[in-house]
Amino acid sequence: MTDKTNVVDLITGHRRMRRNRKADWTRRLVQENRLTVDDLIWPIFIVPGSGIIEPITAMPGVNRMSIDKAVEAAREAADLGIPALATFPNIDMILRDETGSHSLAADNLINETTRAIKKAVPGIGIITDVALDPFTSHGHDGILRDGEIVNDETVAQIAKAAVLQAEAGADIIAPSDMMDGRIGAIRQALDASGHQSVGIMSYATKFASAFYGPYREAINTGGLLKGDKKTYYIDPANGTEALRDAALDVEEGADMLMVKPGLPYLDICWRMKQEFGLPVFAYQVSGEYTQIKAAAMNGWIDGERVMLETLLAFKRAGCDGILSYFAIDVARLLSKR
């Protein structure tokens, strides 16, 4: 030991992690993951009517839009390079019933939205949900009979709804209801009706989460919902069960998998990517968005940096992309860099 050897070198054996972090250019050079506009799917909320942009109280900065405004939003999203939108309708209360029968109307709000956007902005992908919750008078994702969500009848209905959505021009069907056997049934129905090229993004692991609260205000199901969704969504305590559920969706023909909510379930994102190798997407849900917004509005965190950090975390966890209400803000931000 010479007298030039200092105590830190003795401990680190000359391994110094900070060398690669010492300047902006070294940090850029060694950066492992990057967030780009290609990673983003933008979920939007639709209301009937025209000229309407309506704020959602529990989701500051997110609005419900009538179809004409949604078309404008789609155009901006496409111009910024956002690959796809996910559309969620706020259906007139008068059209909701016990079985969600309006999901089978070819010209319902979700299908008319798809038609309008596809016509005006053909280059952007449209991902539609076939769950029944926007259409039922009880806010559940399935048909409710004698206090039970009946699985097989629900599956038959959403498979029909999926065909109507494909006919309207949807590119990817994304069932979020967690009924057993839905992926296989939807695949069969799509193929039988000539929609072989329409994909399925399975909400493969959807947890019975409290993070969905603000979404239920957005599509007006919060006040309707009695009880909870624990008989069909996955228990937040269960990771292995989530993987088994996703494995069935893969077998049944899912093209892409989704994990929902996002940030509290990064372990599931990672495991799914390792296990199946399929494209994996995380849904940064309404409550995750709202937490960040609320804290930022209070000046308690730097909202923009936290937003970017959470989205990058999804990439590090193996996700191919993220459904996020921040998508449009992020796309605007990235386009300025």
Ligand code: PBG
């Ligand atoms: C239901 C559905 C939910 C969300 C999208 N579709 C959850 C629910 O209400 O139970 C949540 C999305 C979000 O919170 O951002 N099919």
